[in-house]
Amino acid sequence: MKAEILCVGTEILLGDIVNTNAQFISRQLANLGIEVFHQSVVGDNPDRLLEELENGFKRSDIIITTGGLGPTPDDLTKETGAKFFNRELILDKNSLENLKEHFSKMGRSYSKGNNIKQAYFPKGSKILPNPHGTAPGCAIEENGKIMIILPGPPKEVAPMFNNYVKPFLKKYSSKIIKSKTLRLCGIGEGVMAEMASDIIKNSTNPTVAPYAKEEDTILRITAEASTEDDALKLINPVEIQLKKIFGINIYGEDDIKMEEVLGKMLTDKKFTISSAESCTGGMIAAKLVNYPGISEVFKEGAVTYSNEAKINRLGVKKTTLDKYGAVSYETAREMAEGIAKTSNTDIGISTTGIAGPGGGSTEKPVGLVYMGLYIKGRVQAKKFQYFGSRNTVRKRATMSALDWVRREILSI
Amino acid sequence: MKAEILCVGTEILLGDIVNTNAQFISRQLANLGIEVFHQSVVGDNPDRLLEELENGFKRSDIIITTGGLGPTPDDLTKETGAKFFNRELILDKNSLENLKEHFSKMGRSYSKGNNIKQAYFPKGSKILPNPHGTAPGCAIEENGKIMIILPGPPKEVAPMFNNYVKPFLKKYSSKIIKSKTLRLCGIGEGVMAEMASDIIKNSTNPTVAPYAKEEDTILRITAEASTEDDALKLINPVEIQLKKIFGINIYGEDDIKMEEVLGKMLTDKKFTISSAESCTGGMIAAKLVNYPGISEVFKEGAVTYSNEAKINRLGVKKTTLDKYGAVSYETAREMAEGIAKTSNTDIGISTTGIAGPGGGSTEKPVGLVYMGLYIKGRVQAKKFQYFGSRNTVRKRATMSALDWVRREILSI
Numbered sequence: 001m002k003a004e005i006l007c008v009g010t011e012i013l014l015g016d017i018v019n020t021n022a023q024f025i026s027r028q029l030a031n032l033g034i035e036v037f038h039q040s041v042v043g044d045n046p047d048r049l050l051e052e053l054e055n056g057f058k059r060s061d062i063i064i065t066t067g068g069l070g071p072t073p074d075d076l077t078k079e080t081g082a083k084f085f086n087r088e089l090i091l092d093k094n095s096l097e098n099l100k101e102h103f104s105k106m107g108r109s110y111s112k113g114n115n116i117k118q119a120y121f122p123k124g125s126k127i128l129p130n131p132h133g134t135a136p137g138c139a140i141e142e143n144g145k146i147m148i149i150l151p152g153p154p155k156e157v158a159p160m161f162n163n164y165v166k167p168f169l170k171k172y173s174s175k176i177i178k179s180k181t182l183r184l185c186g187i188g189e190g191v192m193a194e195m196a197s198d199i200i201k202n203s204t205n206p207t208v209a210p211y212a213k214e215e216d217t218i219l220r221i222t223a224e225a226s227t228e229d230d231a232l233k234l235i236n237p238v239e240i241q242l243k244k245i246f247g248i249n250i251y252g253e254d255d256i257k258m259e260e261v262l263g264k265m266l267t268d269k270k271f272t273i274s275s276a277e278s279c280t281g282g283m284i285a286a287k288l289v290n291y292p293g294i295s296e297v298f299k300e301g302a303v304t305y306s307n308e309a310k311i312n313r314l315g316v317k318k319t320t321l322d323k324y325g326a327v328s329y330e331t332a333r334e335m336a337e338g339i340a341k342t343s344n345t346d347i348g349i350s351t352t353g354i355a356g357p358g359g360g361s362t363e364k365p366v367g368l369v370y371m372g373l374y375i376k377g378r379v380q381a382k383k384f385q386y387f388g389s390r391n392t393v394r395k396r397a398t399m400s401a402l403d404w405v406r407r408e409i410l411s412i
Numbered sequence: 413m414k415a416e417i418l419c420v421g422t423e424i425l426l427g428d429i430v431n432t433n434a435q436f437i438s439r440q441l442a443n444l445g446i447e448v449f450h451q452s453v454v455g456d457n458p459d460r461l462l463e464e465l466e467n468g469f470k471r472s473d474i475i476i477t478t479g480g481l482g483p484t485p486d487d488l489t490k491e492t493g494a495k496f497f498n499r500e501l502i503l504d505k506n507s508l509e510n511l512k513e514h515f516s517k518m519g520r521s522y523s524k525g526n527n528i529k530q531a532y533f534p535k536g537s538k539i540l541p542n543p544h545g546t547a548p549g550c551a552i553e554e555n556g557k558i559m560i561i562l563p564g565p566p567k568e569v570a571p572m573f574n575n576y577v578k579p580f581l582k583k584y585s586s587k588i589i590k591s592k593t594l595r596l597c598g599i600g601e602g603v604m605a606e607m608a609s610d611i612i613k614n615s616t617n618p619t620v621a622p623y624a625k626e627e628d629t630i631l632r633i634t635a636e637a638s639t640e641d642d643a644l645k646l647i648n649p650v651e652i653q654l655k656k657i658f659g660i661n662i663y664g665e666d667d668i669k670m671e672e673v674l675g676k677m678l679t680d681k682k683f684t685i686s687s688a689e690s691c692t693g694g695m696i697a698a699k700l701v702n703y704p705g706i707s708e709v710f711k712e713g714a715v716t717y718s719n720e721a722k723i724n725r726l727g728v729k730k731t732t733l734d735k736y737g738a739v740s741y742e743t744a745r746e747m748a749e750g751i752a753k754t755s756n757t758d759i760g761i762s763t764t765g766i767a768g769p770g771g772g773s774t775e776k777p778v779g780l781v782y783m784g785l786y787i788k789g790r791v792q793a794k795k796f797q798y799f800g801s802r803n804t805v806r807k808r809a810t811m812s813a814l815d816w817v818r819r820e821i822l823s824i
Contacts (some may be wrong), residue, residue, distance in 0.1 A: 012438070013449070013451065019451075038453065038460070040451060043449070279701075281697050282696070283698045285689075286693050286698050292769060292770060302713070309711055391702065
């Protein structure tokens with residue numbers, strides 16, 4: 001089966017919004033083993049929409065549309081679909097009831113003139129309920145051509161796709177595509193590709209591909225098979241090989257975040273932690289606090305931007321700051337030890353560096369960050385060099401800091 | 413002039429990346445007064461690319477492509493463009509020199525076999541230099557049809573568009589579209605639309621439109637005119653009217669960020685600040701540190717997640733925590749005063765709340781946040797209720813906190 005995606009909305013053509021629906025649906029179809037051949041966007045214009053349906057169905061078997069299901073007269077996707085398949089629009093009583101209920105829940109009055117339009121569908125189509133909005137979707141099937149009509153808001157598209165479109169489309173796909181992602185930190189895309197070059201070159205099913213993301217790098221293993229179990233059987237040996245090569249550099253799998261991995265480790269082991277941040281300015285604390293259970297172990301974070309705060313809060317020695325500077329191994333070490341001791345935690349992590357854009361010198365360039373790690377009585381310091389904007393430097397330093405704690409806990 | 417955008421890349425069809433290029437170019441063309449009629453995406457497949465060029469040039473005068481300019485054999489956009497316009501590919505010596513220089517700068521060796529492809533262009537085309545990558549773009553013009561070929565990476569597309577495509581296209585547009593954005597905090601899209609309903613309804617040129625963003629709400633004033641000056645003359649009176657209606661609720665204009673507005677206010681007035689965060693967990697500090705000059709005034713941030721830290725670091729009274737709880741007016745007030753006094757700053761801002769997903773109760777539901785603000789000897793507390801995920805609650809609370817400081821400084 002070949003599919004394409006047709007998004008309707010003048011706001012996309014004006015560049016007011018990014019078309020995340022096209023990405024979401026493409027990814028989902030790829031997972032179902034349905035190939036996406038084409039994506040397009042047209043405005044709220046029924047002639048151009050009809051033209052696109054005609055062209056699209058010459059190339060493909062399935063067209064999935066988003067948008068144009070609103071209550072206003074320029075929302076015309078269902079109307080145009082009905083025209084293409086030569087069907088009339090029929091009121092669906094169930095959808096009308098849901099619509100009225102939705103409005104009463106929101107404490108708003110239901111306006112018959114406009115909203116009733118959202119309960120009409122091309123005759124004979126399968127209705128796709130929308131618990132997250134007022135516009136249900138629908139699917140029309142005729143002579144091997146399938147049109148699936150979804151609403152515009154991404155928050156409505158995702159649950160509708162997962163709950164109704166996926167089961168509907170499964171019967172049309174004889175294969176599925178399954179991916180497994182390994183997430184790495186502290187190792188670049190190039191080095192990663194080199195270390196796994198034999199596997200990457202020789203893999204056909206599953207394929208192995210490295211990608212650089214903003215905060216980490218990933219290896220994606222993708223298999224094609226007729227069932228999920230078969231796909232996993234193909235992925236499994238390659239995954240084991242890759243894990244042997246990369247070992248501790250892999251911090252997690254699929255969509256897991258560094259703070260979840262570390263948060264779980266800390267709470268499992270009941271290791272308490274505190275942070276003392278200069279250049280990362282609170283980002284380490286903010287990431288840790290992303291993990292809902294963190295309050296058990298995260299005692300305190302200090303953002304000690306000034307030398308004064310480093311001295312008063314963390315007990316960094318004035319002589320250390322004078323002799324080595326705030327951005328130094330020595331200061332990083334004293335910050336980490338200081339926060340751990342004053343907060344009475346097992347672990348203390350610190351950062352001090354030059355995030356830019358100003359403040360750099362030949363000796364201490366922008367992107368230079370020292371980190372300190374106190375862990376159960378032992379204190380170390382490390383030097384890192386990042387490239388990129390102020391924000392990129394800070395984000396990457398934050399990831400490195402969390403990753404360093406993770407690695408140290410694993411090595412205890 | 414009618415334009416369309418044609419993005420080439422299998423990774424977009426697989427849903428591996430979001431097509432931000434289409435948005436960026438659409439927005440830029442809208443600003444130039446050139447209407448975008450259509451966006452499409454095809455894979456790295458010359459037949460489908462050629463078909464799309466043929467269809468596109470029936471509808472439109474300008475097609476802007478992105479992607480398919482890489483060094484590998486499946487990168488074929490220039491080749492397909494040359495075929496469509498029936499031209500041969502010619503080596504551009506200048507581009508070849510730049511390419512060699514680029515590789516030597518990166519300390520990598522230039523590989524003739526592959527990379528030389530990036531210095532070939534359809535005969536007679538205008539070359540668009542790429543200082544940010546190895547693939548220059550080009551523009552072909554023939555009988556009123558214009559094809560503009562850009563690379564794929566967004567970081568290369570934006571500067572190439574701004575530096576070369578914009579001046580090139582200006583001659584084809586007799587009008588320009590100019591927007592002015594007013595940014596508001598603490599006021600919803602609905603209320604905003606209601607307060608400005610007369611202006612929104614009666615405006616045609618400029619138009620006024622309200623939008624809800626994740627962290628704030630905006631009002632966009634958009635005018636069409638033949639010059640930028642004329643557009644600004646149309647925008648100006650409407651802008652004045654809106655500023656009268658919304659007053660202090662407008663925190664900034666266009667792409668400015670809250671932390672820049674507040675950072676500038678604090679450094680201009682030399683007001684020192686410190687923060688004490690519980691539920692926002694470092695996000696306030698991290699936002700403030702986004703502003704490069706902040707080190708002059710931001711003395712210290714404390715992330716006091718535990719009651720112990722609230723007591724030890726900030727001097728919150730144990731009796732307060734016992735009697736009112738950590739999430740209360742009283743605790744917020746003592747946190748703000750505590751951080752300001754121990755850091756010796758003019759201002760202290762604090763947050764304590766329930767970010768969720770757990771921890772809520774009927775009395776203190778998820779999304780409830782108390783904030784304290786100490787400013788030059790006076791301390792206040794406020795209650796906020798947010799809706800959304802843990803992360804949304806924390807982001808919105810962070811914006812409210814910064815906005816509250818901004819408003820208080822203005823009222824001094």
